[in-house]
Amino acid sequence: MWGYVRLELIRSTRDGGYVIFGIVMPVVMYLVFTNLGLAPGDRHDAAIYTMVSMAAYGALGGAFNNGSGIAEDRAAGWLRRLRLTPLTPAQVVAGKVVTGIVGVVPSIAAVLLAGVLVNHVTLAPQRWLAIVVLLWAGTVPFSLLGLGNGYRLSGQSAAMANIATMLTLAVLGGLWVPIANFPSWLRAVAEWIPSNSYAGLSWRVAFGDVPTVRQVATLSAWLLAFGVYAVHGYRRAGRRA
Amino acid sequence: MSCPEPYRSIYSDRGRPPTVVTVTTNTPHAVSLTSATKHFGPVRAVDGLTLAIPRGQTVALLGPNGAGKSTTIALLLGLLAPDSGRAVLFGLAPEQAVRRGLVGAMPQEGGLVPRVTVRELLAFVAGTYAAPLPLDQVLALARIGDLRDRRVDRLSGGQAQRVRFATAVCGDPVLIVLDEPTAALDVEARREFWDGMRGLASRGKTILFSTHYLEEADEHADRVVVLGHGRVVADGTSAEIKRAAALTTVSVTADGESAWLAALPGVRHMEIRGGRVHLRSADSDATVMALARAGAVRELEVVPADLEDAFVALTAKENA
Numbered sequence: 001m002w003g004y005v006r007l008e009l010i011r012s013t014r015d016g017g018y019v020i021f022g023i024v025m026p027v028v029m030y031l032v033f034t035n036l037g038l039a040p041g042d043r044h045d046a047a048i049y050t051m052v053s054m055a056a057y058g059a060l061g062g063a064f065n066n067g068s069g070i071a072e073d074r075a076a077g078w079l080r081r082l083r084l085t086p087l088t089p090a091q092v093v094a095g096k097v098v099t100g101i102v103g104v105v106p107s108i109a110a111v112l113l114a115g116v117l118v119n120h121v122t123l124a125p126q127r128w129l130a131i132v133v134l135l136w137a138g139t140v141p142f143s144l145l146g147l148g149n150g151y152r153l154s155g156q157s158a159a160m161a162n163i164a165t166m167l168t169l170a171v172l173g174g175l176w177v178p179i180a181n182f183p184s185w186l187r188a189v190a191e192w193i194p195s196n197s198y199a200g201l202s203w204r205v206a207f208g209d210v211p212t213v214r215q216v217a218t219l220s221a222w223l224l225a226f227g228v229y230a231v232h233g234y235r236r237a238g239r240r241a
Numbered sequence: 242m243s244c245p246e247p248y249r250s251i252y253s254d255r256g257r258p259p260t261v262v263t264v265t266t267n268t269p270h271a272v273s274l275t276s277a278t279k280h281f282g283p284v285r286a287v288d289g290l291t292l293a294i295p296r297g298q299t300v301a302l303l304g305p306n307g308a309g310k311s312t313t314i315a316l317l318l319g320l321l322a323p324d325s326g327r328a329v330l331f332g333l334a335p336e337q338a339v340r341r342g343l344v345g346a347m348p349q350e351g352g353l354v355p356r357v358t359v360r361e362l363l364a365f366v367a368g369t370y371a372a373p374l375p376l377d378q379v380l381a382l383a384r385i386g387d388l389r390d391r392r393v394d395r396l397s398g399g400q401a402q403r404v405r406f407a408t409a410v411c412g413d414p415v416l417i418v419l420d421e422p423t424a425a426l427d428v429e430a431r432r433e434f435w436d437g438m439r440g441l442a443s444r445g446k447t448i449l450f451s452t453h454y455l456e457e458a459d460e461h462a463d464r465v466v467v468l469g470h471g472r473v474v475a476d477g478t479s480a481e482i483k484r485a486a487a488l489t490t491v492s493v494t495a496d497g498e499s500a501w502l503a504a505l506p507g508v509r510h511m512e513i514r515g516g517r518v519h520l521r522s523a524d525s526d527a528t529v530m531a532l533a534r535a536g537a538v539r540e541l542e543v544v545p546a547d548l549e550d551a552f553v554a555l556t557a558k559e560n561a
Contacts (some may be wrong), residue, residue, distance in 0.1 A: 003364075003365050003368040003369065004369075006365075007354075007362075007365040009359065010356075010357060011354070011356040011357055014356040015356060058296070066273075072355070073354060076351055076352075076353065076354055076355060077348060077350060077352045077353075078352060078354040079352015080320065080348060080349070080351065080352065080353035080355075081348060081351065081354075082347040082410070083319075083320060083339075083340060084318060084320075084344070084345075085349070085366055085369040085370075085412075086339065086341065086342045086369045086370055086412070087341065087369050088369075132501065154315060197405050235464060
């Protein structure tokens with residue numbers, strides 16, 4: 001299985017979509033946004049807030065890109081080919097999930113590093129640790145949604161669906177523009193959006209609070225829903241592959 | 242569908258057993274399909290197919306498009322489950338045989354994943370097997386040493402096909418299954434492909450390949466299994482199939498009443514075209530002798546069958 005993960009990670013590094021949406025764009029947007037002063041608070045607070053937003057945005061890009069890869073693999077006959085190797089289907093699925101989990105690390109790391117090196121963000125070590133863990137673990141629901149789309153849809157439409165979903169979640173979740181700037185009705189909607197809960201965990205921690213129960217509950221509910229969606233998609237794909 | 246036991250009609254006059262190959266060992270067959278049936282909607286893609294392949298044989302699965310070759314292969318690899326009947330590899334369920342690394346396969350299309358080099362792909366596939374071949378040996382076998390650092394999504398058709406072949410053999414499996422390995426290749430690429438294959442057969446592997454190129458079956462297989470409408474319509478060496486099914490054509494010029502010629506020994510079918518009588522004969526020697534005795538040898542012409550004729554005769558029989 002580790003050979004499979006290794007192969008998939010090699011493929012990711014050569015995937016322009018992953019590198020651009022998952023790593024380059026979030027860093028560039030981070031640097032642009034912080035210099036335009038779109039975030040609330042003073043310059044240092046804005047640098048922290050936007051750092052979390054853009055790390056979350058990049059992680060979303062990585063997670064969804066992994067899901068699009070599944071549809072591409074199926075179209076290329078690769079999933080069928082894998083069934084003719086000694087790998088078990090469970091190993092293949094686990095390998096893809098691990099690839100997704102490892103694949104979001106560079107996205108998060110790149111933005112956090114830009115925060116430290118360019119915008120001179122300083123945080124207590126335990127807060128750094130908490131942010132990294134929350135940003136990382138919180139991608140699981142989005143990985144599952146991306147995989148579900150990848151299993152259910154054909155190559156092109158899966159990629160389109162994943163990019164559209166990712167951008168919608170980024171905008172509505174307040175990753176680009178903080179939801180404090182939204183009209184009140186839109187803000188009410190945004191609070192139920194999983195990407196808002198996801199980034200919200202780290203926003204709270206970054207400014208010295210603990211995540212709210214509502215954030216944890218919302219994200220957990222979406223985790224469950226997307227998990228069911230992914231498993232259902234996989235079962236359907238298994239019958240066709 | 243008037244002949245449910247196709248071999249019988251082919252071999253009955255010779256008293257041959259239906260299957261040419263006999264096995265004397267106790268070890269399970271490499272491949273064993275028993276009365277396997279697979280429907281796709283109303284279409285019976287595989288229709289009660291029984292086939293046993295002992296270890297070490299190179300077998301060609303020959304048939305026109307739609308004969309059920311790919312479905313048969315998907316059944317025996319465990320990619321599809323039969324509606325009824327059984328597929329067994331080395332005494333195991335196909336999935337288990339695949340898990341144990343006994344099988345290397347090349348599906349008809351696809352299977353090359355984008356954005357990896359030939360070497361990375363082969364190292365990965367080989368790594369899933371317990372005792373793979375060394376990479377250099379695989380590259381030499383498939384004649385792709387010069388492609389090792391090329392991206393697999395940037396290969397020509399012939400190159401890609403050889404890489405796909407390499408992925409089927411790199412784990413050093415005992416059974417190698419190739420579904421139309423040379424489809425869509427030009428003559429040159431096909432020749433290169435079979436050059437690589439020859440090295441493998443000499444290593445004692447069991448090889449099953451499907452093709453609709455008759456000369457490939459003729460040249461590269463120990464045994465040819467002809468499929469038509471999801472059933473085995475003939476099974477034997479290519480020489481036996483030619484002899485048994487593709488009748489030699491004996492032609493003479495005849496005038497007057499010639500219907501009696503159809504009753505000559507060996508004659509199975511008669512056709513009269515422009516004063517020439519064409520007799521399709523299962524025993525051309527006997528037919529010619531009888532013609533001579535009857536004094537009917539006029540502008541005699543004897544044309545032996547090739548596998549193409551056999552193939553047409555066999556599959557046409559299925560259609561009748």
